[in-house]
Amino acid sequence: MIFTTAGEKGGSGRSTIAEHFTVWLSKQDFDVLLIDADEQGTASDFTAWREQTLDGNVGYTLVQLVGANLRKQVETMKSKYDHIVIDTGGRDTTSQRAALFVADVAIVPVQPRSHDIWTLAKFTEILDEIQSGRATPLTAYTFLNRADITSLDNRESAEALAGLEQMTFVDCAIKNRKAYPNAGASGLTVFEMGEKSDAKAINEITELFKRISHVNIPITA
Template identity: 60%
Template sequence: MVISFNSIKGGVGKSTLATTMAGWLASQGKDVLLVDGDDQETSSDFTAWREQTLGNTGYTLVNMTGANLRKQVEAMKPKYDHIIIDTGGRDTTSQRAALSVADVSMIPFVPRSFDLWTITKVTDLIDEIQSIRAEPLIAYTFLSRADIRSADNRDVAEALSQISQLTYLPYPISNRKAISNAAGLGLTPFEGESIDTKATKEIEDLFNRVLNGNHVTATA
């Protein structure tokens, strides 16, 4: 499966989730390719730290940007169980190429009003991509970096669930320190000496829903 993490706004946790999914899948024995399609190269920096911390990343990393990303990912599909693409937080040629080749798009939203204001731009982009694809793109949206308890979570979740172009997944990823602390060492929240079980459950619930269609009890 080719899964692209997309956003047209930075700071939504996209790269953290992309690298976490790559590491999580690799830990299950999957052959994983992580594609860094972001000019900021956050996934590449994470992987460098990961290799320094663990000695082995567990997955293969490549940097691909521009229109050629589509052709290169297509060529690599038969070689890997899963390909994870991390794209930049804006509408770029790389992001469009990723959306055109992916099976699934993961679009995180931070539950803030100014993040939700970008929804029209996101849906316009998805509509445009869908019009040129032979097979429909599965486009998921979910809350990322959500407050543990906040009315904003409910309000933004309700707004996202009304968007016909996107399938809202009620598995929010909370803004937990354990996630950022692990990422700073090149680790996923599933690794290291101190593991936050609440954080790992949230992430695993979301990933399992996307990969397997497993409906688990959603986090309130």
């Protein structure tokens, strides 16, 4: 399947989600391609650090693709991999639209802040445009990312997301934990920190991925 992280607001943590999702899929023995479609190249930087930390064995393939041609190139590559994860930038670009058009699943992380919620109005319009040009519907999931450990904003934002018709709200918030940047600084994920692992971070992001991945892994109670 093809998964695209997308959205209209910078700083929502799309790249962190894309990187963790790619590694999580690879750990299920899938052959995964990570496409960096963000001109800032965050996923590429992460992979470069990962190569140094893991002596080149990153566990997946990375390519950089931007622009309208992304759609055609992904179509030619999709038969070579079990799954493709596309990381896009936080704005309406040709690359993001091409990635959404070719995807099976859109993954839309949102911070529980009023400005981030407001930007979804424009993004839902983009989704409507994408859906109108597709032969099959695009499945879109949204969830709270970088959420405060305990905050009224979380509940209010969750209610707003749950009311959107264009996306399915996944009630599995990813909290704003130090485990994510600590792991990312070495090109690693929270799954790979050994004795420094944060069990809460691992459990919450694993549960999210089980819900949105559509792969044959049962959701545990």
